[in-house]
Amino acid sequence: MDTFQTTSFADQLSAGLVTWGTTVGITLGVMLLVCYVFTAIRLGPLSAGDRIYSVLVSAVGDLLFISPRRTFAIAWLAVKESIRKQAVAGLIIFLVILAFALWFLDSETYDPSSLYISFVMNAVNYLVLLLAVLTAAFSLPNDMKNKTIYTIVTKPVRPSEIILGRILGFTAVCTIPLATMGLCSYLFVVRSLDHRHELTEADVRPIVAGPATRNVKPGSKQGSTSTAHSHRHKVTVDADGNGVTETNDSDRIEMDDAVDFHDRFGSSHWHVVTGELRDGRMVYHVGPPQGQFHARVPIKGLLRFKEADGTASKEGYNVGNWTKRGYVAGGTLSAAVFTFDGVDPNRFPEGVPLEMNIRLFRTTKEGMDKPIIGSLIIRNPITGLSSAPRNFAAREYVTLQQIIPRKLTDSKGKTLDLFDDLAVNGRVEIELQCIPRSQFFGVGPDDVYLLAREGRFDVNFLKGLFGIWLQMVLTVVLAVVFSTFLSGPVAMLATAAAVIGALLRPFIVNVVRDNLFEGKAHTGGVLESMVRLTDQRAITLELEEGTTTSLIQSIDKVLNSLLDGMFTFIPDFSALNDVNSVAGGFDISSSLLWMHTAQTLGFVLPLFLVGFIVFKLTEVAK
Amino acid sequence: MVSTAAPAASQAASPGVDGDIVIETRGLAKVYRDFWGRQKVRALKGLDLTVRRGEIFGLLGPNGSGKTTTIKLLLGLLFPTSGQAFVLGKPATDVAKNERIGYLPEESYLYKFLNAEETLDFYGRLFNLPKAVRRERTQKLLELVRVTTAKKRRLREYSKGMTRRIGLAQALINDPELIILDEPTTGLDPIGCREMKDLILDLKRQGKTVLMCSHLLADVQDVCDRIAVLHQGELKELGRVDGLLKVRDVTELRASGLSDECKTELAAVVAKHGGKLIGLDNPTTTLEELFLEIVQDAEARPGRRAASESST
Numbered sequence: 001m002d003t004f005q006t007t008s009f010a011d012q013l014s015a016g017l018v019t020w021g022t023t024v025g026i027t028l029g030v031m032l033l034v035c036y037v038f039t040a041i042r043l044g045p046l047s048a049g050d051r052i053y054s055v056l057v058s059a060v061g062d063l064l065f066i067s068p069r070r071t072f073a074i075a076w077l078a079v080k081e082s083i084r085k086q087a088v089a090g091l092i093i094f095l096v097i098l099a100f101a102l103w104f105l106d107s108e109t110y111d112p113s114s115l116y117i118s119f120v121m122n123a124v125n126y127l128v129l130l131l132a133v134l135t136a137a138f139s140l141p142n143d144m145k146n147k148t149i150y151t152i153v154t155k156p157v158r159p160s161e162i163i164l165g166r167i168l169g170f171t172a173v174c175t176i177p178l179a180t181m182g183l184c185s186y187l188f189v190v191r192s193l194d195h196r197h198e199l200t201e202a203d204v205r206p207i208v209a210g211p212a213t214r215n216v217k218p219g220s221k222q223g224s225t226s227t228a229h230s231h232r233h234k235v236t237v238d239a240d241g242n243g244v245t246e247t248n249d250s251d252r253i254e255m256d257d258a259v260d261f262h263d264r265f266g267s268s269h270w271h272v273v274t275g276e277l278r279d280g281r282m283v284y285h286v287g288p289p290q291g292q293f294h295a296r297v298p299i300k301g302l303l304r305f306k307e308a309d310g311t312a313s314k315e316g317y318n319v320g321n322w323t324k325r326g327y328v329a330g331g332t333l334s335a336a337v338f339t340f341d342g343v344d345p346n347r348f349p350e351g352v353p354l355e356m357n358i359r360l361f362r363t364t365k366e367g368m369d370k371p372i373i374g375s376l377i378i379r380n381p382i383t384g385l386s387s388a389p390r391n392f393a394a395r396e397y398v399t400l401q402q403i404i405p406r407k408l409t410d411s412k413g414k415t416l417d418l419f420d421d422l423a424v425n426g427r428v429e430i431e432l433q434c435i436p437r438s439q440f441f442g443v444g445p446d447d448v449y450l451l452a453r454e455g456r457f458d459v460n461f462l463k464g465l466f467g468i469w470l471q472m473v474l475t476v477v478l479a480v481v482f483s484t485f486l487s488g489p490v491a492m493l494a495t496a497a498a499v500i501g502a503l504l505r506p507f508i509v510n511v512v513r514d515n516l517f518e519g520k521a522h523t524g525g526v527l528e529s530m531v532r533l534t535d536q537r538a539i540t541l542e543l544e545e546g547t548t549t550s551l552i553q554s555i556d557k558v559l560n561s562l563l564d565g566m567f568t569f570i571p572d573f574s575a576l577n578d579v580n581s582v583a584g585g586f587d588i589s590s591s592l593l594w595m596h597t598a599q600t601l602g603f604v605l606p607l608f609l610v611g612f613i614v615f616k617l618t619e620v621a622k
Numbered sequence: 623m624v625s626t627a628a629p630a631a632s633q634a635a636s637p638g639v640d641g642d643i644v645i646e647t648r649g650l651a652k653v654y655r656d657f658w659g660r661q662k663v664r665a666l667k668g669l670d671l672t673v674r675r676g677e678i679f680g681l682l683g684p685n686g687s688g689k690t691t692t693i694k695l696l697l698g699l700l701f702p703t704s705g706q707a708f709v710l711g712k713p714a715t716d717v718a719k720n721e722r723i724g725y726l727p728e729e730s731y732l733y734k735f736l737n738a739e740e741t742l743d744f745y746g747r748l749f750n751l752p753k754a755v756r757r758e759r760t761q762k763l764l765e766l767v768r769v770t771t772a773k774k775r776r777l778r779e780y781s782k783g784m785t786r787r788i789g790l791a792q793a794l795i796n797d798p799e800l801i802i803l804d805e806p807t808t809g810l811d812p813i814g815c816r817e818m819k820d821l822i823l824d825l826k827r828q829g830k831t832v833l834m835c836s837h838l839l840a841d842v843q844d845v846c847d848r849i850a851v852l853h854q855g856e857l858k859e860l861g862r863v864d865g866l867l868k869v870r871d872v873t874e875l876r877a878s879g880l881s882d883e884c885k886t887e888l889a890a891v892v893a894k895h896g897g898k899l900i901g902l903d904n905p906t907t908t909l910e911e912l913f914l915e916i917v918q919d920a921e922a923r924p925g926r927r928a929a930s931e932s933s934t
Contacts, residue, residue, distance in 0.1 A: 073747035155748040621699035
């Protein structure tokens, strides 16, 4: 499961704006100073100041009086150029990938929708970025090379209009294949996973009366559907032939006697069955799959832990995994306590849907294939009034779903109302424990949440594409900016390097900072890594102390600082990538979309300014 | 390469108050440098030039004399190393001056993936012209340069002459006051050359100012009012064409229908007055005149073929 933003866009905006303004201000100031120094070397300090001032004054005019007609004319030219000069190569590659994708995608996997969605969306993501690099990096250098730019800049076109027009044009050029690929992807996922089962009279048998079937309507029948997409469903139909199948994974769950409620797993689906009496024979129609695609809107809570003796702890046990999750020790008072807000009867009239993604850490081999039993206690955060423990069966990599009913009981059997007795102003605590000794449950702040509602999958898919679109816009802007002062192939390489840096930014920044700051894991810098690679020395072995090692480490420190500084100016594409959320079936909140948009604009605006200034200072004719 | 000698829109003093001056340069100089800032070539050395409203001004000079550099400096495509250039009362680096300028580059440099109509419409949009005006001017200019029938064809399918004509049309899309033509007759056949020269003279008649540079001295002589001759970046000659070309101590007499006796008498008169007879013969026409005559005749009488090689 992906991590979610718990703070709202509005909360982060003011702080973000201050940081952004400071960074951009300092950067532009440094650029200006460098320009002044270079000009002063040639013209002397006074003339240089005069020139810089003149450029700044005319630059302000260029930015304030941008003509939409001229800008759109430049954008139109970029679109025409791309359409007429470059065939829809990207689209064709994508369609070829889709055509052969089914050979490699395993529909027997536990959660095929997640696999299919992440595959197609990632394919779209990388292809669109590639297309953006190839389309936008060559245009301006080609215009310079062919001198067609002469006929543009000798018209009353401002440099700002040329840069903005190209950014808009190439954004439009790349948006068309993105939209087409997005639509193809959506149809591919939906159509590929669509399937029908057959159910005939021979497949169902009357239910034998007994204590376990006392709630079953008279005349009901039970059986299994035919196999499609490598699975089949158990089904119960009433005397009229109507019913609903069980979920496709129901036969994978081995229920334990200790489990109080049966969970429906997050990625499973079911079918509606309708019967029709034809010539005295019952004909069953099994409908399309239901509940296959999700866009859950979660309400997340604050997480704290309890130690084995029940004392409060900020973090859970560390079982050696490098994750953000804390672990709860089984068979002790150790627990993970989530505090949720917004639990009110208006929002949840039918009870509160709860979903859990629990990591299991087993310290015994016994029952490796069986679920681990855990328990939940719902507690009033003020009075401490608690419900009786409700047991559940946790399995690896499975989303557990359940409804916490409105009416609960305490340990003495007294009835409690969830909203009246256990919630205080909508706030409630849910305590999670692991029952068996020597086993551990791992949870992070995003792993247990209340399901506010189920959003629309198609809309969520579109939101996922929006994240890709933002990355594409940034790539186009980077390519246009690089192309203002680099030749086509060099601009393309520079953009490609920046995009790879942006895709790997969190990893690179982590490595660099771990090496820069004391107390973090030391993995070596660029030179040290090269030395270790050549003499095949493990990371655990220190380099021999001496002048060479000191020199290497000093140079590495400088290189790491440079990299750290450089990556301040590289956007983080992984932060804009919501493919995991869409594939995992989680709704992308509007707040997150606003944050993505603000992050993108935060880079687009200064990059545009840089491109504009560089182009303004560039002699078009050589 | 980014030049640190950045465009300065407001740092220079404005040109003289004489509203008749369309182009003015003061000590304009350009030094081309390599990546490291080392001087490569001194293309222009302190050029002082004035072009007045309504005249056709020719820049002449051999290759590398600084003609194209001057034009690029006037258009703001290059930034001057020193000196100042003003066009239509504005610094050459001010994009606002381009509103009233039309420019035909040496090789046209047009977008080959556009057709003629799209090309003119695109450049019209760069002048912020409304759609109706763009449409009207596009049709008018396509007729003027005679490519109406090929207006839907992409420019990559055009001959050099046709591309040149579309290049000229784009230079006139904004109905400019000043037209700058870099080698305007390059790539044109003799008929095209003549039409171009007629058009330049017609622009003058409309009160427009034309600055052109050319290698073809005959072209310059035919249309220019004034010329400047550049050599190795320096201004060597400046003045009116008729004044510069006048040979003051030679007298030319042109007459028709004279008999051989009359010619002998004329020679005797020249000798009597102490003059030296340089030549007394039938003049030859120019090859251009002969070519145009043949083409016009061929168009008037199609099917006629040359009988034999002309005797000398």
